[in-house]
Amino acid sequence: MSWYLDNVYDLNKESPYTFYVPSSKVLDKLKVGDLVKLIFVTEKAEDDGYRGERMWVQIISTNGKRFKGKLDNEPFRLPLKIGDEISFGIENICDTEYEDPASSRWDFYFDSLVTVSEDVLEREEFNFMLRDHPNGEDDSGWSIFSGYEDDEYLNDSENFQIVSVGVILNFEDSILEFIHEPPLCAYERDDKGGFYKIDDYDWDGYLNG
Numbered sequence: 001m002s003w004y005l006d007n008v009y010d011l012n013k014e015s016p017y018t019f020y021v022p023s024s025k026v027l028d029k030l031k032v033g034d035l036v037k038l039i040f041v042t043e044k045a046e047d048d049g050y051r052g053e054r055m056w057v058q059i060i061s062t063n064g065k066r067f068k069g070k071l072d073n074e075p076f077r078l079p080l081k082i083g084d085e086i087s088f089g090i091e092n093i094c095d096t097e098y099e100d101p102a103s104s105r106w107d108f109y110f111d112s113l114v115t116v117s118e119d120v121l122e123r124e125e126f127n128f129m130l131r132d133h134p135n136g137e138d139d140s141g142w143s144i145f146s147g148y149e150d151d152e153y154l155n156d157s158e159n160f161q162i163v164s165v166g167v168i169l170n171f172e173d174s175i176l177e178f179i180h181e182p183p184l185c186a187y188e189r190d191d192k193g194g195f196y197k198i199d200d201y202d203w204d205g206y207l208n209g
Contacts, residue, residue, distance in 0.1 A: 001079055003052060005092040006039035017109045017166035017173065020094070023102040027090055034059050036069070037095035038088055040078055050077060054094065057086050065090040109166035112140045116168065118159050119146040124171050130186035130201070141183050144168055 012019045030036065036059065041052040053076050057069035071084045100106075120126045127147035134141040142165070145154075153159050165179070175195065178187065186201040 001077070002043040003040050003078055004043065005086075005088055006041050006052075006094075007091045008039070008094045009091050011039075015166075015170050017169035018164065020106050020110075022093060022096050022098075023100050025102075026096050026098045026100045027093065029098055030059060030062070030067075030093075030096065032059050032062060035072060035097050036067075036093045038086070038092050039094050040075075040080075042078070046077075053078065057088070060085075109169065110164050111138055112165040113138045113162050114140055114142040114144055114165050114168060115160055116144045116163055117146060117149055117153070118161065119149055119153070120144055120168075120171075121161065121163075123148075126168065126171065127189040128187070129175070129195075130206070131181065131183040132207075133183050140165060140179075142179075147189070 008019070008021050012021045035056045037054050037056050039052065039054050042050070045051050055071060055073035055075065058072050059067050059069045061068045067088050067090075069086050069088065071080055071082055071086055074082055116126075123146050125146055126144045129142055129144045131141045132143065149159070169176070175187070178185075178195070178197070184201075184203050186198040187195045188198055190196050
């Protein structure tokens with residue numbers, strides 16, 4: 001079974017708000033003896049969907065942004081064993097043991113939950129969003145719609161999912177400008193592609209409908 005190390009910057013580029021990469025302040029601290037986590041990926045997916053695993057490696061030497069280390073995990077399936085030497089670059093490091101000063105930003109992306117229609121996820125597009133009072137500690141109160149849903153669709157709870165706000169930000173991050181605005185508020189996309197606040201939104205109809 002052949003394998004390679006994934007490039008975390010490529011993965012982050014594809015999903016900038018849901019794939020964490022350590023900040024430079026953390027990476028600049030790395031030294032011999034530290035543990036870093038790497039993503040080992042198989043060249044081909046196995047029949048059961050297995051594509052590799054994330055494992056810790058202890059750094060044994062450094063040369064700029066290049067490293068050598070010893071595998072510190074027992075692999076689940078890969079043809080490796082604890083103590084095997086691994087050569088890797090800074091682009092392969094997906095986590096460290098250090099506390100990252102950027103973690104609070106990532107906590108928001110991962111932990112703040114929004115309700116989103118399946119149509120948004122299928123289209124990877126949204127054109128209307130509103131914020132009600134949160135229902136629980138992690139609930140942001142935001143509900144997000146494509147704008148193409150009809151009443152029958154909207155009345156079926158099976159057509160909605162709860163996801164992290166990072167999933168939505170991966171589609172478009174311009175909403176960061178108002179994502180922290182308190183409830184009650186509603187926004188709609190305008191003809192120029194941006195969002196504007198609906199000042200006269202019918203909250204009585206929404207809340208009592």
